[in-house]
Amino acid sequence: MTTPRKSIRIEVDENLCQGIGYCERTCPSVFGVNKEKLMAVVKIPVVDDPALIEHVELAEQTCPTRAILLTKLGDG
Numbered sequence: 001m002t003t004p005r006k007s008i009r010i011e012v013d014e015n016l017c018q019g020i021g022y023c024e025r026t027c028p029s030v031f032g033v034n035k036e037k038l039m040a041v042v043k044i045p046v047v048d049d050p051a052l053i054e055h056v057e058l059a060e061q062t063c064p065t066r067a068i069l070l071t072k073l074g075d076g
Helices: 022-026 050-062
Strands: 007-012 031-034 039-042 068-074
Touching (some): 007 039, 022 031, 022 050, 050 068
Antiparallel strands (some): 007 068
């Protein structure tokens, strides 16, 4: 029997994000920054890779405006 993988949905609150870029530096495979709009961009909206989840969670914790919103979709 295999254990279902945990997955998370990633969103950015456009009202809070200032495009500072900590998320992009922490997890560039998931986040980018639109320099024109000064807004973070989510490249992969749902992640289930444990290593990526760890980096996304770190990005959420280090975001100075708390604009990253993570929603658990399943953990077994």
